[in-house]
Structure formats: structure tokens, C-alpha cells
Amino acid sequence: MIDLNTLNLRARQLRYRIIETSHRTGTPHLGSCLSCTDLLSVLYFDFLRLDPSQPAASGRDRFILSKGHAAPALFQVLAMRGFYDDSRLSDYGQNGSIFAEHPPSPACLPGIEAATGSLGHGLPIGLGMALAARIQALPYRVVVLVGDGECNEGSVWEAALLAAAQRASNLCVIVDFNKWQATGRSQTIMAMDPLVDKWAAFGWNAMEVDGHDHAAIKDALNCFAGTTDRPTAIVAHTVKGSGVSFMQDDNNWHYRIPSEEEVRRARAELRIEA
Amino acid sequence: MRNAFAKEVTRLASADERVVLLSGDIGNNLFEGVKKVGSRHFLNCGIAEANMIGVAAGMAMSGLRPIVYTIAPFTTTRCFEQIRVDLCYHEAPVIIVGTGAGLSYAELGPTHHSLEDLAILRTLPNMTVFAPCDIGEMVGCMRAALAHDGPSYIRIGKKGEPDIHPGEVDLVIGKAIEVQEGHDVALLVSGTIMPVALAVSAILKEQGLSVAVTSFPTVKPLDTDYLEQTASGFRLLVTIEEHGRIGGLGGAVSEWRAGIRNAPPVLLCGTRDEFLHVIGDQDYARSLYMLSADKIAATILEKLG
Incomplete structure (x- = not known):
């Protein structure tokens, strides 16, 4: 367990690392990374039962970043959590590095559970892992983070149906519901609303939270941990580019790279000391 | 099956x-x-x-x-x-x-x-x-x-495929299995069309040809050792498969042959590049795709000249 002040600090540190790396390496998808930073912070610093010294332990909780384009956030949080040393990130984005825009195959980097980047793959894989836990009588839990744009993919809903039929209560999907996808508002492109009702109608223990409120995220995850008859869906209302005033809810930051001056301003807003 | x-x-x-x-x-x-x-x-x-x-x-x-x-x-x-x-x-x-x-x-x-x-x-x-x-x-x-x-x-397959091999098969990934020896024409076969290939062999034998029949249960990796050591002595290699002529066993053998000097010609027997628009049973459909024994044998004899 971790107190909320420390969690807040970790989330701000994580935001800054993501922004600084984007500037230094030219890596895009900053808005998508910042919208799930608080979710990742609560998961990795509070909820997931992980031992970075034993990344392949059979009983570990599994986390799959199904919206793989937020890998820049995952790479940083795994380093902060101790899965590898910060020095491993030194060649980020260079030729020959494994750190780029999407998570590599698990064989390439400790802490990665699935190579994602093609959307709609993480939830089926996570369901397979959750069912394997039941078959092998292992107590681990599986959390899959998907984007709201990703919910356009039919495979997400195929997995939702099978998970409900199998009562896979050790499976949790978190939707990073920032209301944007690559080229516009999610609702106008694929009519995703009412999203939480869809998950409920599919037979999931569905709830909505403020995806930037650490205490609320913790409560939702604890509700998942206590649910024994259904899979859980946490629809997290988030803001793309959250935490930096000039990036918030501006979809240009899906692809834009921050300048040196913008990194400096973000650093001041995030209260990161030099 | x-x-x-x-x-x-x-x-x-x-x-x-x-x-x-x-x-x-x-x-x-x-x-x-x-x-x-x-x-x-x-x-x-x-x-x-x-x-x-x-x-x-x-x-x-x-x-x-x-x-x-x-x-x-x-x-x-x-x-x-x-x-x-x-x-x-x-x-x-x-x-x-x-x-x-x-x-x-x-x-x-x-x-x-x-x-x-x-x-x-x-x-x-x-x-x-x-x-x-x-x-x-x-x-x-x-x-x-x-x-x-x-x-x-x-x-x-589906059902009713006859047994080709007597007893258990010692299957090794990437290894072909010789069904019948011969030295003029080699029929390289993958899958349940094997009985047709054996019927082709019988027709060719009547014409005085010596025909080898080899099964390729593994299409990838292809048994290139077998092809290099054995098949290079034949007048003609024929791939037979119930699959399009693009990219299946025939494709794999052609890719192998592209890198080999003095290899015999390869004739690809498979379905042509179109969908069927009429229905019928499996043998009828094979025949429409020129994959019946008599049609394959005729194609081979024509190729041999």
C-alpha cells in the first residue's frame, strides 16, 4: 500500500519522464500516454502483486497495455518500479533499441506481458491468461487497459462475451475513456456511448470512475478484487494530455512532439525539481 | 480423419x-x-x-x-x-x-x-x-x-480418407516420407489428395514410367535435404496438393528450385486462381480444378512430351 501523497508524486514524476523522453526521442502519442498515467500509477505502485526480481513468477498479476501506443508510459513505469535500470532506457528510440512506440514481445523486456500495438488483441490474450489461472488453480489477476477508440474493434466485444459466459472474475478491463481517437471525437466516429452501459449489458461488473482520481481508482480496483462472479469493467473518464495545461484535451498531442520550452513549462507545472 | x-x-x-x-x-x-x-x-x-x-x-x-x-x-x-x-x-x-x-x-x-x-x-x-x-x-x-x-x-480432412501408411508414422518436422520409389517422375504430395496422386502414379506406370511418390506432411519447413539429395535426379518434379497453385507446396518447391542449378522442371498441380461457382461433391470439384487422377496424368504426360 502506498499513501496518496506519494502516489501523486509518482504520477507527476511519471508524466515528466514521458514528456521529456518524447521531446528527446521524437516519440509521439503523448496525449494517449498522459490520459492513462494515473491509472498506471495506481496499478503499478499500489494494486498489482508483482516482484520485479521475478518477472516471470507463475503467480504474478498480469497487466496488459492493450492500447500499445501508450508504451512510452509503460516503459517508464516499469523502470520506476524496478523491472530494469533507468540506464536501459538510454538508447530509447535509437536504431537497435527495443524502446520505441509499442511494447515488444515479452521475451525482449521484463515486465511486458504481451506485445501490443495492433488494437483489440489485449483483451482476448488477457482472457486466455485469466482462464489459464483458473485451470491451473493459480490466484493471479489480469488487468487489461484498453482505449475507447480501441473499443471500435470487434474482438474486444468477442472477448467480453466469452469472459462473461465463463464468469472470469479474475479479469478486469479498464477503458481509458478520453473521448478522442486518432482523428476525432470517439462518439462521432463510432457512437461508443453509453460505454459503461454496454459493458454492463455484456454481463460485466461495470462502473465509472474519474480516471485521474487516485483514491477513486483504488476503490474501483478493490471492488474488482472483491468480485467473484463476473469480470469487471472500469470505465475511467480521462482527459487526453492530462496534467499539463497546454496539452489537456487537445488532440494535436496524439502526434505532436514537445519543444524544449514546452518541456520546461510542463516541468514547472508538474513541480519536478531540477 | x-x-x-x-x-x-x-x-x-x-x-x-x-x-x-x-x-x-x-x-x-x-x-x-x-x-x-x-x-x-x-x-x-x-x-x-x-x-x-x-x-x-x-x-x-x-x-x-x-x-x-x-x-x-x-x-x-x-x-x-x-x-x-x-x-x-x-x-x-x-x-x-x-x-x-x-x-x-x-x-x-x-x-x-x-x-x-x-x-x-x-x-x-x-x-x-x-x-x-x-x-x-x-x-x-x-x-x-x-x-x-x-x-x-x-x-x-473430413472423413473417409484411406490409410496410406501401414501402422504408426514416425513423423519428424521438416522431413518428407517416401511412399513409393521410382526414377523418372517424382510426385511430391501434401495432404488428403494423396490417393489421387497414387492413382496418377498407376496411370503413368501403364505408360512405362517409373514414378516416385513422396509425402510432405510438413509444408513448412520444407524438406530441402530430400529435394536436393533425391529429387534432382528426376526428369520432372510434380507437386500435387488440394490448394491453390500460389504459395502452397508447389510455391515452396518453386522457391527452393529458384536457388538450385540444374534442377529438373517443376509442374505445379493445384487449384487455379478462381472461385468455383457451381456446387458438387469433392471429386467433382477436384475434376473442375483439373485435379482428378486422369487430368493430372494427362497434364504430366503432355509436359513430358
């Missing part, structure tokens, strides 16, 4: 607690034996093949050995990207089984034909591709695939 497959899965599940059969909502009553071994060994994934492949990947990455089963096009072309990313990129040890090889489901029309599966799966890194010709080879493929630490695809 389907019933023998179900029996073999039951045997494998009895012997290995990691085995789980995932069905795409087909095979009603076919898998009662597996279910009796224990509920942990069977999961009906519904009519949702993309998800089924992902679920199998997640299971394999968690220590299980899933076998995914449905009709060939639905477990290959339908969910190709899941196979590519979830299975091949992750090197997940999942066995994909497609029933209804080639034109086994001729009567059901082109939606159920499987004439592209070997080609597309052969393009994927880490994928092993099997096309057994009879029950003995199918059982051998299943056992080899289960012992193999990566994804594989086995295309199986």
Missing part, C-alpha cells in the same frame, strides 16, 4: 494436463471423450475466431498447450492477424487445427473451401505448417506439434 483427430486429442489430454481444446462452436458430440477427461481440457469459444486465437495465445503464454479447432478458413484467413501477432510474434505454442482441407467441404461452396491456408500461414515467421495425408500422419503431426515449442497449423 475428424473422428481420429478427436480420439487423438482425448489421448493427448489424458496424458498431458496442459492440453486444452478450444472449439469455435463446432464438433457437436465429437469431443465428448475430451470433456470426459476433465472440464479443464475443453472450452467452447463460440463463433468468434479472432478472440479464440487471442485466448489460446494467453493460455499458451501461461503454461498451457491449447489446440484450436474449427473449419479451416475460419481458423486461418478469418483471424490471420491474431495468428501473426498473438501466436507467431509471441512464439506461443498453440496448435491450430483446420478441418475440411482443400475441397473437403466442396458442397458448402467457396466460403468453406480452404485453398489459401497453406500459402498465407507459410509466410509467417515461427509458424510450422502441416498437411497430413492420412490418419497416421495426422497423429504424427499432432504429437510433433505438441512437442514443438512454437505455433503450428495442421490442416486435416
Whole structure:
């Protein structure tokens, strides 16, 4: 367990690392990374039962970043959590590095559970892992983070149906519901609303939270941990580019790279000391 | 072959607690034996093949050995990207089984034909591709695939395929099996069209030719050692498969030949590049695609001149 002040600090540190790396390496998808930073912070610093010294332990909780384009956030949080040393990130984005825009195959980097980047793959894989836990009588839990744009993919809903039929209560999907996808508002492109009702109608223990409120995220995850008859869906209302005033809810930051001056301003807003 | 497959899965599940059969909502009553071994060994994934492949990947990455089963096009072309990313990129040890090889489901029309599966799966890194010709080879493929630490695809027939090999087949991944010796023409055959190839051989023998028949239960990796050592002495190599002429066994042998000096010519016998627009039974459909024994033999004799 971790107190909320420390969690807040970790989330701000994580935001800054993501922004600084984007500037230094030219890596895009900053808005998508910042919208799930608080979710990742609560998961990795509070909820997931992980031992970075034993990344392949059979009983570990599994986390799959199904919206793989937020890998820049995952790479940083795994380093902060101790899965590898910060020095491993030194060649980020260079030729020959494994750190780029999407998570590599698990064989390439400790802490990665699935190579994602093609959307709609993480939830089926996570369901397979959750069912394997039941078959092998292992107590681990599986959390899959998907984007709201990703919910356009039919495979997400195929997995939702099978998970409900199998009562896979050790499976949790978190939707990073920032209301944007690559080229516009999610609702106008694929009519995703009412999203939480869809998950409920599919037979999931569905709830909505403020995806930037650490205490609320913790409560939702604890509700998942206590649910024994259904899979859980946490629809997290988030803001793309959250935490930096000039990036918030501006979809240009899906692809834009921050300048040196913008990194400096973000650093001041995030209260990161030099 | 389907019933023998179900029996073999039951045997494998009895012997290995990691085995789980995932069905795409087909095979009603076919898998009662597996279910009796224990509920942990069977999961009906519904009519949702993309998800089924992902679920199998997640299971394999968690220590299980899933076998995914449905009709060939639905477990290959339908969910190709899941196979590519979830299975091949992750090197997940999942066995994909497609029933209804080639034109086994001729009567059901082109939606159920499987004439592209070997080609597309052969393009994927880490994928092993099997096309057994009879029950003995199918059982051998299943056992080899289960012992193999990566994804594989086995295309199986429907029912009534005759036994080609006497008794059990010692199947080694990437090794061809000689069915009949000869020295003029070599028939290189993958899959359940083998009886047709043997009938072709009989016709050619009547014309005074010495015909070798070799089974290639593994299409990928191709047994290039066999081709280099044995087949280079023939006047003509003929690939026979119930699959398109693009990218299957014929494609693989042609790719091999492109890098070989003084190799004999290769004649590809497979389906031409078009869909069938009439229905009929499997033999009728084969005939329309020039894959009946008399038509293949005529094509070979014409080629030999």
C-alpha cells in the first residue's frame, strides 16, 4: 500500500519522464500516454502483486497495455518500479533499441506481458491468461487497459462475451475513456456511448470512475478484487494530455512532439525539481 | 480423419494436463471423450475466431498447450492477424487445427473451401505448417506439434480418407516420407489428395514410367535435404496438393528450385486462381480444378512430351 501523497508524486514524476523522453526521442502519442498515467500509477505502485526480481513468477498479476501506443508510459513505469535500470532506457528510440512506440514481445523486456500495438488483441490474450489461472488453480489477476477508440474493434466485444459466459472474475478491463481517437471525437466516429452501459449489458461488473482520481481508482480496483462472479469493467473518464495545461484535451498531442520550452513549462507545472 | 483427430486429442489430454481444446462452436458430440477427461481440457469459444486465437495465445503464454479447432478458413484467413501477432510474434505454442482441407467441404461452396491456408500461414515467421495425408500422419503431426515449442497449423480432412501408411508414422518436422520409389517422375504430395496422386502414379506406370511418390506432411519447413539429395535426379518434379497453385507446396518447391542449378522442371498441380461457382461433391470439384487422377496424368504426360 502506498499513501496518496506519494502516489501523486509518482504520477507527476511519471508524466515528466514521458514528456521529456518524447521531446528527446521524437516519440509521439503523448496525449494517449498522459490520459492513462494515473491509472498506471495506481496499478503499478499500489494494486498489482508483482516482484520485479521475478518477472516471470507463475503467480504474478498480469497487466496488459492493450492500447500499445501508450508504451512510452509503460516503459517508464516499469523502470520506476524496478523491472530494469533507468540506464536501459538510454538508447530509447535509437536504431537497435527495443524502446520505441509499442511494447515488444515479452521475451525482449521484463515486465511486458504481451506485445501490443495492433488494437483489440489485449483483451482476448488477457482472457486466455485469466482462464489459464483458473485451470491451473493459480490466484493471479489480469488487468487489461484498453482505449475507447480501441473499443471500435470487434474482438474486444468477442472477448467480453466469452469472459462473461465463463464468469472470469479474475479479469478486469479498464477503458481509458478520453473521448478522442486518432482523428476525432470517439462518439462521432463510432457512437461508443453509453460505454459503461454496454459493458454492463455484456454481463460485466461495470462502473465509472474519474480516471485521474487516485483514491477513486483504488476503490474501483478493490471492488474488482472483491468480485467473484463476473469480470469487471472500469470505465475511467480521462482527459487526453492530462496534467499539463497546454496539452489537456487537445488532440494535436496524439502526434505532436514537445519543444524544449514546452518541456520546461510542463516541468514547472508538474513541480519536478531540477 | 475428424473422428481420429478427436480420439487423438482425448489421448493427448489424458496424458498431458496442459492440453486444452478450444472449439469455435463446432464438433457437436465429437469431443465428448475430451470433456470426459476433465472440464479443464475443453472450452467452447463460440463463433468468434479472432478472440479464440487471442485466448489460446494467453493460455499458451501461461503454461498451457491449447489446440484450436474449427473449419479451416475460419481458423486461418478469418483471424490471420491474431495468428501473426498473438501466436507467431509471441512464439506461443498453440496448435491450430483446420478441418475440411482443400475441397473437403466442396458442397458448402467457396466460403468453406480452404485453398489459401497453406500459402498465407507459410509466410509467417515461427509458424510450422502441416498437411497430413492420412490418419497416421495426422497423429504424427499432432504429437510433433505438441512437442514443438512454437505455433503450428495442421490442416486435416473430413472423413473417409484411406490409410496410406501401414501402422504408426514416425513423423519428424521438416522431413518428407517416401511412399513409393521410382526414377523418372517424382510426385511430391501434401495432404488428403494423396490417393489421387497414387492413382496418377498407376496411370503413368501403364505408360512405362517409373514414378516416385513422396509425402510432405510438413509444408513448412520444407524438406530441402530430400529435394536436393533425391529429387534432382528426376526428369520432372510434380507437386500435387488440394490448394491453390500460389504459395502452397508447389510455391515452396518453386522457391527452393529458384536457388538450385540444374534442377529438373517443376509442374505445379493445384487449384487455379478462381472461385468455383457451381456446387458438387469433392471429386467433382477436384475434376473442375483439373485435379482428378486422369487430368493430372494427362497434364504430366503432355509436359513430358
